[in-house]
Amino acid sequence: MLKIIELNHQKLKSQQIVDFAYTENLIPKYYEFYEQWLARKLNGSIQYLDTPQAAKRQSIRNLFAECKSALVFLFSHLEMKKYLDEQAYKNKMAAFVLGYDGIDYHHHIRKSLNAIIKDHFFYTKTVVCVDTMPLLERDLAYQAGLGFIGKNSMLIHPIYGSQVMIGTILLDHKLDLSQKMVVSSGCGDCQNCLQACPTNAILSPFTVDAAKCISAFTIEQMKRLDPPQGFKSQNYIFGCDACQNVCPFNIEAQKKVKANQSGEKAAFIEDYFLKNELPSIETRLNQLSNHAYKKQFKDSVLERTGRVGMLKNIEHLTD
Ligand code: B12
Ligand code: SF4
Ligand code: SF4
Numbered sequence: 001m002l003k004i005i006e007l008n009h010q011k012l013k014s015q016q017i018v019d020f021a022y023t024e025n026l027i028p029k030y031y032e033f034y035e036q037w038l039a040r041k042l043n044g045s046i047q048y049l050d051t052p053q054a055a056k057r058q059s060i061r062n063l064f065a066e067c068k069s070a071l072v073f074l075f076s077h078l079e080m081k082k083y084l085d086e087q088a089y090k091n092k093m094a095a096f097v098l099g100y101d102g103i104d105y106h107h108h109i110r111k112s113l114n115a116i117i118k119d120h121f122f123y124t125k126t127v128v129c130v131d132t133m134p135l136l137e138r139d140l141a142y143q144a145g146l147g148f149i150g151k152n153s154m155l156i157h158p159i160y161g162s163q164v165m166i167g168t169i170l171l172d173h174k175l176d177l178s179q180k181m182v183v184s185s186g187c188g189d190c191q192n193c194l195q196a197c198p199t200n201a202i203l204s205p206f207t208v209d210a211a212k213c214i215s216a217f218t219i220e221q222m223k224r225l226d227p228p229q230g231f232k233s234q235n236y237i238f239g240c241d242a243c244q245n246v247c248p249f250n251i252e253a254q255k256k257v258k259a260n261q262s263g264e265k266a267a268f269i270e271d272y273f274l275k276n277e278l279p280s281i282e283t284r285l286n287q288l289s290n291h292a293y294k295k296q297f298k299d300s301v302l303e304r305t306g307r308v309g310m311l312k313n314i315e316h317l318t319d
Pocket of ligand 1: 037046095139238240
């Protein structure tokens with residue numbers, strides 16, 4: 001199987017997969033940290049994390065009873081991140097929004113992993129996980145040897161940095177593959193991310209308070225709640241990369257890639273939200289119906305937030 005995937009290296013690269021790893025370790029190492037995080041109510045208004053489903057994360061078997069192993073993949077949007085940094089737009093968006101040709105990374109990753117399943121695992125039972133399953137994805141990627149957990153709580157690949165999304169194939173049997181060594185933490189004495197967070201959402205190393213995080217406020221909270229203090233200092237209208245921008249691993253990783261902007265949808269989002277002044281975007285959104293917005297941003301991550309959610313983000317920056 002490894003041979004087949006190696007042969008298809010170009011194919012993996014074309015899907016923006018920069019690394020993958022195999023693991024038979026189905027118990028998260030830091031589940032207790034997750035429980036304590038919930039006990040402190042650091043999930044803020046993200047209710048779905050704190051339900052009877054939460055405990056499912058104690059073992060991958062709770063999610064897929066026959067599971068024996070996992071293949072964990074990292075999908076990178078670093079080239080888009082470099083492109084956006086070079087443009088230095090006044091309005092900012094997290095790079096993952098535009099990074100997969102402007103297509104929602106859930107769709108992109110699901111499609112890629114389903115194609116791998118069709119080629120290599122069509123004979124067996126599998127489960128694809130991207131973001132939404134009760135699975136601690138960073139913990140799994142860490143245990144699979146794909147990187148370490150930084151103080152900003154990101155999974156950081158030692159070469160490709162943290163501008164990577166995680167996608168997983170769970171399998172009902174073991175593969176004849178070797179497992180990578182766990183990567184030891186590279187943070188050392190660095191505190192850049194804690195200092196750079198505009199809203200002080202990183203309370204202490206590894207501990208993010210979702211109630212204070214710009215990413216949560218702009219992506220998860222559709223209602224017109226008060227923004228976290230410090231929100232206005234950065235002009236992030238969707239997502240936030242501030243705690244990754246200052247990370248030495250990302251700065252180094254960026255030096256090794258070429259800036260790349262690709263995809264019609266990404267170009268459309270860039271034109272609409274990054275090349276225009278906020279008040280004119282606000283006017284435009286106000287003149288649009290919810291239905292028309294959904295149609296224009298179909299298949300992008302902006303579809304989920306909807307017109308009202310985007311307007312909320314922008315209004316808080318312009319008022
Ligand atoms: C809820 C959620 C959020 C919340 C809460 C984030 C948080 N830090 O907890 C909000 C909305 C704020 C958020 C924001 C973002 N998110 Co988010 N999010 C999730 C989601 C759905 C669940 C995460 C979760 O359970 N959080 C609770 C905390 C306690 O768990 P955790 O962060 O996984 O942390 C684990 C480890 O850090 C470990 N740990 C704790 N202490 C220590 C100490 C050591 C030494 C070690 C090794 C480990 C360790 O304990 C935890 C349990 O195992 C995951 C997808 C998934 N199913 O896992 C995506 C996910 C974590 N998000 C992702 C991304 C990309 C982001 C953003 C960068 C998006 C953006 N640009 O705007 C920001 C980054 C903010 C930040 N600094 O974390 C990616 C992360 C990829 C990566 N390279 O790490 C994920 C994995 C989605 C994906 N499929 O790729 N997110
Ligand atoms: S994503 Fe932004 S607001 Fe959230 S922890 Fe990182 S820097 Fe702070
Ligand atoms: S900025 Fe520094 S402390 Fe934060 S994750 Fe990167 S290396 Fe670790």
